[in-house]
Amino acid sequence: MTELDVRIAELEAHANKIAQLGDRIDEVSKAALTSITLDGAAFGLACSFIVPVIGTMQATALAGMVAMGRAVRSESTAVLSAANAYRAADDALSSQINAADAVEV
Helix, strand or coil, X not given: CCCCCCCHHHHHHHHHHHHHHHHHHHHHHHHHHHHCCCCCCCCCCCCCXXXXXXXXXXXXXXXXXXXXXXXXXXXXXXXXXXXXXXXXXXXXXXXXXXXXXXXXX
């Protein structure tokens, strides 16, 4: 293989889609933080010991959602950085080729 074809615009579009997914995850996690509550008497007096266990599980799940949103946004940034790096490398090589073409032999 002697050629590498990177479609920078497609990488940027992909990064934007990933960022949108991160935004949606953030939206869901924020909604979950404000709407998921468990009353202390939810399971009655005999099963009241279950409430803290479920509360801990809910908190862990919500923390996981927040972390996933951060990870997805970080991935979007990484893909966009790769696109920018490819663009910069392509521009630099293009300038070198144009300069070499301008030299008369």
